[in-house]
Structure formats: C-alpha cells, structure tokens
Amino acid sequence: MNKVAIVLVWFILTSSLFFPVGAQNVEYIIMEKRRVTYYVHRLLVDHYGHQILSEFLDFVELRFEKIMNITHWSSEKYYGDKLSLCVNPAIEGQVSPPFTFLCSSYIPSHYSIAVLRLDLNITRENLNTPNSDPLNLMEPHLTVAFFLHEMIHGIQPPPIIARRWLLEGYADFLPLEVQVMFGDVERKTIDELYNRAWEVYVKNGYLDQNNKPIQDDIGYLVTAWMFNNISKTYGWATHERFFECYDQFRDDFQSLLDSIDNRLSSASPYDIDSLIVGCYSLAAGKSLYGSFRSWGVTFLPNPIVTAISLSGKLGQNNWYISEVKVSLSAIGENDIDKIEYSFDNKTWNTYTGPLSIAGDGIFHLYYRSSDKEGNTEIVRVRQIRIDKTPPAGFIFINGKVGQNQTVCVGKVVTFDARRSRDYPSGVAVYQWDFGDGAMEAGAVVTHSYLNLGTYIVKLIVGDRAGNNATMSYTVTVIKEPPSYWELYTLIGVLLSSLFTFLLYAGVGIPKGDGYRKEINRLMRENDVTQTKAEEVLNRKIKRIKRTYIFLIFLGIMIVVINIFTRWC
Numbered sequence: 001m002n003k004v005a006i007v008l009v010w011f012i013l014t015s016s017l018f019f020p021v022g023a024q025n026v027e028y029i030i031m032e033k034r035r036v037t038y039y040v041h042r043l044l045v046d047h048y049g050h051q052i053l054s055e056f057l058d059f060v061e062l063r064f065e066k067i068m069n070i071t072h073w074s075s076e077k078y079y080g081d082k083l084s085l086c087v088n089p090a091i092e093g094q095v096s097p098p099f100t101f102l103c104s105s106y107i108p109s110h111y112s113i114a115v116l117r118l119d120l121n122i123t124r125e126n127l128n129t130p131n132s133d134p135l136n137l138m139e140p141h142l143t144v145a146f147f148l149h150e151m152i153h154g155i156q157p158p159p160i161i162a163r164r165w166l167l168e169g170y171a172d173f174l175p176l177e178v179q180v181m182f183g184d185v186e187r188k189t190i191d192e193l194y195n196r197a198w199e200v201y202v203k204n205g206y207l208d209q210n211n212k213p214i215q216d217d218i219g220y221l222v223t224a225w226m227f228n229n230i231s232k233t234y235g236w237a238t239h240e241r242f243f244e245c246y247d248q249f250r251d252d253f254q255s256l257l258d259s260i261d262n263r264l265s266s267a268s269p270y271d272i273d274s275l276i277v278g279c280y281s282l283a284a285g286k287s288l289y290g291s292f293r294s295w296g297v298t299f300l301p302n303p304i305v306t307a308i309s310l311s312g313k314l315g316q317n318n319w320y321i322s323e324v325k326v327s328l329s330a331i332g333e334n335d336i337d338k339i340e341y342s343f344d345n346k347t348w349n350t351y352t353g354p355l356s357i358a359g360d361g362i363f364h365l366y367y368r369s370s371d372k373e374g375n376t377e378i379v380r381v382r383q384i385r386i387d388k389t390p391p392a393g394f395i396f397i398n399g400k401v402g403q404n405q406t407v408c409v410g411k412v413v414t415f416d417a418r419r420s421r422d423y424p425s426g427v428a429v430y431q432w433d434f435g436d437g438a439m440e441a442g443a444v445v446t447h448s449y450l451n452l453g454t455y456i457v458k459l460i461v462g463d464r465a466g467n468n469a470t471m472s473y474t475v476t477v478i479k480e481p482p483s484y485w486e487l488y489t490l491i492g493v494l495l496s497s498l499f500t501f502l503l504y505a506g507v508g509i510p511k512g513d514g515y516r517k518e519i520n521r522l523m524r525e526n527d528v529t530q531t532k533a534e535e536v537l538n539r540k541i542k543r544i545k546r547t548y549i550f551l552i553f554l555g556i557m558i559v560v561i562n563i564f565t566r567w568c
Contacts, residue, residue, distance in 0.1 A: 028086075033061050035068070035075075036083045036151065043089045060147045063178045067148065070174070071243045073155040083154045141176075141185040148175035165214045165297065166276055169223020176224065177231070194228050197221035206296050214296050226295045234284040241283035245307055246276070273297055278305025281331045289333050304332035304377040306339060306369045310384065319385045319425050319465030326355040326384070330369035330377070342366040345379065360387050361424050387465035391422035395459055395473055406476045409452055413475075415459075418443045422463040429462030435475070449477040496555025499548045508544050510537065 027042040031054055038057055045053060068074050075083035152171040176193070179185045201208060201222045208214050214222050230238055274289075277297070281288045282305070289303055307329050313322035328351050330336045339351040345366045357363055363384045370376045396416040397405040407413045420427050420443075432440045434447050435455030449455065455475045462468045502508070510518045515537070522533035 031057060033057055035061050035064060036085050039084065039086045041087060041089050044087060060144055063182060064148055064151050066178050067152060067174050070240055075155050083151065085151060085154060141179050144179060145175040165223045168220050172220050173224035173227045194221060194225040198225045238283045242280050245279035245282050274303040274305060278331060282307050287331060287333050304330060304369050304371055304375060306330040306367055306377060306380060308367060308382050315466030317464050319387050321388055321465050321467055323356055323358045324384055324386055326365060328367055332371050334371035334373045337370045337372045339369045357384060357386060360389055387425040387463060387467060390467040390469035391420055391427050391461040391463050393417060393459055393461040393469050393471045394419040395471060404474050406478055409449055409477050409479055412446050412448050414446050416444045417459055417461065420461050425464035427461055428464045431460040433458040452477050452479060492555045492558030496552045499551040502548055509541050
C-alpha cells in the first residue's frame, strides 16, 4: 500500500474514532464574506453567537485584504476560487481530530483550504492579555494573528512551501505587522515579542524551538525577526518588491519541483534559499546574503541570482499575445562580471540589453551570471509562450462547407467547427450565435430553426492564449416551395387514379360482343383463322393492361418520391 493510501486510512480511522459521523461536533455553518468562505464549527457558533463571530470575521478580513495587496497573492489568482477556511474548536480535555481530513469532507476540494483551531476557552490570560472577556474576540491581537496565519497558508502558491522557514516565518510576520499598521497593537509590543524570540534563539546555540537550524525547520518568530529587521532597514516597500520579484521566479521554482517529481523535502535547500534571499537583495538594492547567513540561514558559497523580467501583452494561461521583451539583471556577494543567455543551453551569448522575441511558438530561454571571482550561477530556464495569431475557423453545416447554406424549418441542423486550427496554443473556445437569439458552445452543436427566413450564423473561435476570430455564415431556412410539391403530387395522384379507373373500367379492352366483333374483324382483314385472331387480340389486351399498370405505378412513385424529397 502506498504512502497516500496509508495516510488516508489513518485519517478515516482517527476521525471516526474521535468524531463519529453524524455527531453534533462535525456540523458546520457557512459564513460567506467578500474574500473568504468560512466553515464555522457549530460548537463555536453556539458558544460565541453568530453575530459576534460574523463581526470578528469582518474585522479579520479587512486585515487579510491588506496582506493580499502586499503579497500579490490571492486564492482566486492561484486556484480560481475564493479561499475556504475551516474554523474548528479545540475542546479542552479532548483529543483534536485530524482537521484537514475532517474539513475536506465539508469544504469544496480545491488547494486553498486552510484549517484553524480556535480554543473555546480563549481568555486574555492565555493570550498574555489580562482581564479577558471570553466572548470578546476583537481585543486579543494574537487571536487575529492566528486567523491570519492560517489564511496566509491558504493563498500561498505551492512553490513557496519548499522552504518551511519562509512559509511559517512569513505567516507569523505579516499578521503581526499588519495589525501594527491598523493600530490594533503597539509597535513596542511586537518588537518585544521578536526580541524575546531572538534571545531564546541565540541562547539555544542558534537553534530554533525544535532545536534545529531554521533553514532545516519552520523558523516561525526567528524568521519573523529577520523580516522585521529588513523592513526597519530598507523600508516596508522592500517586502512588496520582494513578492514582485518572487512571482517572476515561480517558473524557476516549478521547474525545480517538477524535476524531482514534486518531492519537496528533496529539493535543493541552497538553491531555493539563494533564490529567496536573491529576491530580497534585488528588492533592497543590496546583497543581503551576508546578513541572512549571520541570522542562521546558510547558502551556497558566493551565491549569484539572476532575475528575469518579461514585458509584453499577456493573454490567458501564461501565453503572450504580442512580441515579448526580455530583461535580465543579476546580484551577488561579489561584483557581477557578465550575464549570459541561450536558447538551446549549448550556444551562449553575452547579455548586453533587452532581447526581443517576436515569433509565435514556445521558447526556452536559459540564463546564468558569473562574478569577477570566477563563480558561475546555476543555469536557470524560463519558458516563454507566444501566440499572436487568431485561430482559423472553418464551419460545416450539415456536412457542407461554404456560404449561403439552405436548411429546412423545424429540422435539426448540425454545425461543425472541428476543422478549425490554431498554432501554437490550440483552439479552446467555440461560441455559436445562430442569429435567432439562441447561442451554444462546443466544437459540434445542433440547432433547429422554427421560423422561415435568413439568419446570420456567427462563430467565435478562441485559442488558449486569448486570441479570437469571428466567422459569419448565411443560413436560409425554407419550406420546399408549395407550388412544386403540390403540382408534382397532383400529377402523381391524377396519373395513378386515372389509369386505375381506365383499367377497372376496361377502357380500350374489348369485352363480350365487342370482343367477338374484334375477332371477326381481324379474321376478315388479315385472312387468318379464329384461333390466330384470338392470339393477336389477347396480346393486345395484355399490352394495354401492362401500360395501365405501369402508369398507375408511375403515379404512385411520383407521389412517394415527392413526399420524401421535399425535406431538406
């Protein structure tokens, strides 16, 4: 059994053990807010009251929005949905369940699920804040920090979890700093918290609370102390510039993680740490490698980090729909000697200024830098995808291509655009407008027109990059011209009816005395015997009957064929 299956079985067994299915403590109340959907445990609602919790969540979300503006992160951006936060009680005297499994049973299953345990017995005493009212969630700033900490985990893009000291340390740092910005807590109080953490860290031989170097562990307030020093030295805007730089390196992180099958614990710590601090160095305009090394995070010797910046019109799904200009810049502990780039990782060129990539296609730009001490950075690669050309659309209507198609009223018409083509991103969107108010999406669709007339059918074909092309076709909806149908039907009916009557009446067929008179006439005129004359007359009668029958059948066939061929 693989590891995932073992963990899943453990979750199921333990959650069933502590919280049986159907018990009151697994019921949730949804509290919809602007940024977050909260799944609040019913025990918390019963204890605090819906109104108090709702006001508290409004209070928290205002600060959370500030964090998203600083970091440029959002659940919608990375996961296409609002953040979902499961708020669970930690009940005194009971063992907490495996919350992630428990919550995932109630929350829509996307990555941005954060889990928070809120102590039912919260007081200002256990938050280092005296004279608490247990129902007042607005006052204790650490309670707000706990909420915001878990919410940050919900919006962090996956690559950042490769280094837990940044993941946890920044999730501690941001909530505290934002509360200082809002005036919820004094700067002095937070600085004292940071300084106490740093003193413990130094006294513990530069090991964190788990007796590990923070580059190998979660960091928490020790890392927060580092970021606090950065903001004091280089200004708060350094953090915002860091995330702009960091966002540029997301592809670098992803390619690194993909190369090790996303086994995050096996990722190179030196490469990732160098990249993080390199981004901070670029944001501060000064190398910070020495500072971070003295703070307990070790890096590659003489690290160099090259930043890449792409400018152009960005379409959808990370495709550019215009020419792309590429700029490279580097920073390191030593002076930079040169920056190089390559499109094949074989032939290298010295970077002297911005590059332009104009053609459509998927390009891989490799880049690296060297310093004047002879150190060379690891090769990085950025995929650049360009598609400036709209798709070429082709429409087949009932299997026929071309303008001015004729279809029949009330009949199902098939519209087929599967032969539409696009390079290099590929066709992704087919949007039909049938001209009668009806619309449909899909490569192959069907539609019936209920009224006669001429309609303009429009097809919008879109590619994955966001380029669109519109085609218009004319469709004429008709009923088979009544004059033709009625005339042909009338002819067929009259023909079959007339000759049926003639056959039944025996018109032209001698009978009785007429038969005998015709025999005598043939014997007299042809000088033949009676037997011979009868043979001749009988053959003539058969020909007449066959002619009648043929004409009757012809009339019937005209009617039948006209009925079946009058439809489009």
